[in-house]
Amino acid sequence: MTRVTIDNAGPEDPPIADEQLAAGPDAYPVRRSTARRSLATRAVHTAVPTDVQGRPVSVPIYQTTVFAHDDPDLLTDSLDNPRGAFGYSRMANPTVRALETSVAGLENAVGAVATSSGMGAIHTALGANLAAGGHLVVQSSIYGGTTGLLSDLSQRWGIRITQVSGDRPDQLEAALQPDTRAVYLETISNPVTAVADLPAMCAVASRHGVISVVDNTFASPLLCRPLDLGADICLHSATKYLGGHSDVTAGVVTYADGALFEAGWKFAVATGVTPDPFGAWLVIRGLQTLPLRIRAATDNATELAARLAAHPAVSTVHHPSRPNHPQHQLATSMLDGYGPMLSFDVSGGKPAAQAVIGRLRLLQNATSLGGVESLAMHPASTSHRHYDAAALRSAGIADGTVRISTGVEDVEDLWADLSDALDG
Ligand SMILES: *Cc1c(COP(=O)(O)O)cnc(C)c1O
Numbered sequence: 001m002t003r004v005t006i007d008n009a010g011p012e013d014p015p016i017a018d019e020q021l022a023a024g025p026d027a028y029p030v031r032r033s034t035a036r037r038s039l040a041t042r043a044v045h046t047a048v049p050t051d052v053q054g055r056p057v058s059v060p061i062y063q064t065t066v067f068a069h070d071d072p073d074l075l076t077d078s079l080d081n082p083r084g085a086f087g088y089s090r091m092a093n094p095t096v097r098a099l100e101t102s103v104a105g106l107e108n109a110v111g112a113v114a115t116s117s118g119m120g121a122i123h124t125a126l127g128a129n130l131a132a133g134g135h136l137v138v139q140s141s142i143y144g145g146t147t148g149l150l151s152d153l154s155q156r157w158g159i160r161i162t163q164v165s166g167d168r169p170d171q172l173e174a175a176l177q178p179d180t181r182a183v184y185l186e187t188i189s190n191p192v193t194a195v196a197d198l199p200a201m202c203a204v205a206s207r208h209g210v211i212s213v214v215d216n217t218f219a220s221p222l223l224c225r226p227l228d229l230g231a232d233i234c235l236h237s238a239t240k241y242l243g244g245h246s247d248v249t250a251g252v253v254t255y256a257d258g259a260l261f262e263a264g265w266k267f268a269v270a271t272g273v274t275p276d277p278f279g280a281w282l283v284i285r286g287l288q289t290l291p292l293r294i295r296a297a298t299d300n301a302t303e304l305a306a307r308l309a310a311h312p313a314v315s316t317v318h319h320p321s322r323p324n325h326p327q328h329q330l331a332t333s334m335l336d337g338y339g340p341m342l343s344f345d346v347s348g349g350k351p352a353a354q355a356v357i358g359r360l361r362l363l364q365n366a367t368s369l370g371g372v373e374s375l376a377m378h379p380a381s382t383s384h385r386h387y388d389a390a391a392l393r394s395a396g397i398a399d400g401t402v403r404i405s406t407g408v409e410d411v412e413d414l415w416a417d418l419s420d421a422l423d424g
Contacts, residue, residue: 014262025230049141050165054390061281062086080218081264082111083289090147091269095277099284100252102241106221106287108228109162111261113268115352116278118217118237120273121251125213125233126182128262128267132157134181139166139196141395142188142214144383148242166196167327169204176204182211187335191343191379191403192318192396193295195327198334199414211260217241221336233264238283240370250275250284293408295370297340300374300414308344312354313422315400316345340406341369343379347420349399353378356402359421362413369405374414377403 032047067074067086078087086092087239097116101325115121122145130136138150140163153159162170166185183205184194197216205212213233214226220241226234236242238250253268255261261308270275305319320331331338346353357365363376367383377383379397387395406414 004121009157009218011160018206023047028240032073034357039188059095059098059284059313061277061279062089063277063313064093066327068159082113082262083108089277090272093274093277093280093283096275096280097127099280099287102223102284102287103236103252104254107216107225107234107239107254108198108257109234110258110263111265112252112254113261113264113281113332114238114275115251115268115273116275116279117123117249117273118235118251120268120271121148121235121237121253122146122215123271124251124264124268124273125235125253127271128151128263129211129213130157130159130181133159133179135162135177135179136182136184137162137164137172137175137210138184139164139186141191141192141194142184142186143190143217144386146215166194166201167330169197172201172204177209178212180210182213184213185231186215186218187224188320188343190218190342190383191401193218193325193339193343194396195320195334197230198224198226198229198328202226206230208230218341219339220290220294222291223298223337223339227254229334232256232410234258235243237370238286239368241294241368242287243283243284244286244290244370244372246368246371246373248279248286250283252283258307286423290304294337294340296408297372297406298337300341300408300411301340301404302338302409303420304406304414305344305402305412307343308342308418311419313346313348313356314344315347316398318343318396318401319344341403342406343401343403346400346402350378350380353400353402354381355424357422360417361420362409362417363404371405372408374407374409375405379403 030047031050066088074085075087078085086094099114100112113124115124138161141296150161154161162175164175168389185201188195202212211232214231216224216226216234217237217240233255235253238252254263302321305317305321308314309317317340344354356379357376358377363374365377367376367377379401386396
């Protein structure tokens with residue numbers, strides 16, 4: 001039987017050699033200081049389980065910032081090699097690497113870099129590949145935080161930005177310039193669930209030697225694997241579906257190419273956006289139920305979208321499952337499901353939309369998404385409050401648009417809440 005024994009021998013115990021194992025033929029290997037040292041020293045140098053036999057089924061939280069080595073070369077290696085030994089947790093940590101390896105596996109990536117937030121993932125994916133004054137092509141209507149980062153990059157470093165529609169490879173072709181560094185897309189966009197034509201867009205980028213970067217947050221690796229469709233870099237706000245429980249802020253970047261991965265790792269280490277082991281552990285824990293959550297929430301969203309489309313107070317429903325969604329065909333061929341995010345337009349504009357949200361009892365009025373509980377919000381007055389009328393129109397957002405992050409509750413309870421709120 002495997003046991004972990006934490007040594008607590010007293011001063012009267014016979015001395016053992018430094019770095020030797022604790023007593024007893026069937027005691028578990030535990031490294032401890034010699035009994036000859038003073039209590040003050042022994043209190044600092046706590047016993048540590050060494051070579052754990054028997055694999056932990058759940059990934060342990062390696063809550064340590066630093067790793068000691070008997071072999072000095074291994075310590076050197078740990079500081080420069082993203083696949084090497086562990087030395088300092090900003091560079092590499094076993095819990096964080098377990099998360100990176102798991103997500104890389106889901107997206108068929110050569111490597112992944114975990115970050116402390118989705119914005120950290122976006123900055124890592126782009127920052128490592130931009131140069132001052134360079135050009136970037138960006139899908140119009142992207143996550144608000146990304147718009148903010150891009151406007152900061154363009155003001156600070158003179159990055160020039162051209163916007164194109166995510167399903168228009170012809171627009172991308174026309175937008176490319178000799179110094180275009182990257183194309184930035186979102187698999188499913190916020191809040192009107194526009195679906196990007198990843199195979200066509202990435203093919204144009206690749207033909208011109210331009211890196212394609214895809215924010216896959218809304219789809220998750222369960223519904224879409226952008227690297228398989230030709231993207232070079234994919235990223236997630238793990239705060240959303242990967243974590244799945246509204247309790248951790250984190251991100252992950254995955255790479256199709258080893259050199260891009262190494263550059264991304266160096267950038268994340270240098271800018272200090274690598275995550276804490278506990279945050280990484282929460283995401284790992286969430287990942288284990290990702291398929292169950294995505295399936296249940298997608299089924300709920302598809303059913304709610306159909307019922308909302310038939311409700312007299314609703315003018316338009318935005319969900320890729322709807323036959324009149326602009327990219328319904330593309331979503332059917334490119335995604336393994338239509339996803340849990342949906343939005344709908346209430347007739348009567350902002351006052352009507354806010355009144356509906358105010359009457360909800362089960363769905364909570366909150367930003368963010370991707371948790372097990374359903375949330376509702378009004379984009380025009382929250383996530384997109386800085387947009388002027390023209391920008392709102394081009395993003396497809398009406399004054400009466402309500403966004404729903406569908407959770408995994410019973411769909412009848414969700415519909416009862418929504419229909420009561422719509423009926424007033
Ligand atoms: C939330 C979100 C982000 C930002 O992630 P944080 O974890 O909040 O930093 C980026 N992209 C999309 C699509 C998001 O929904």
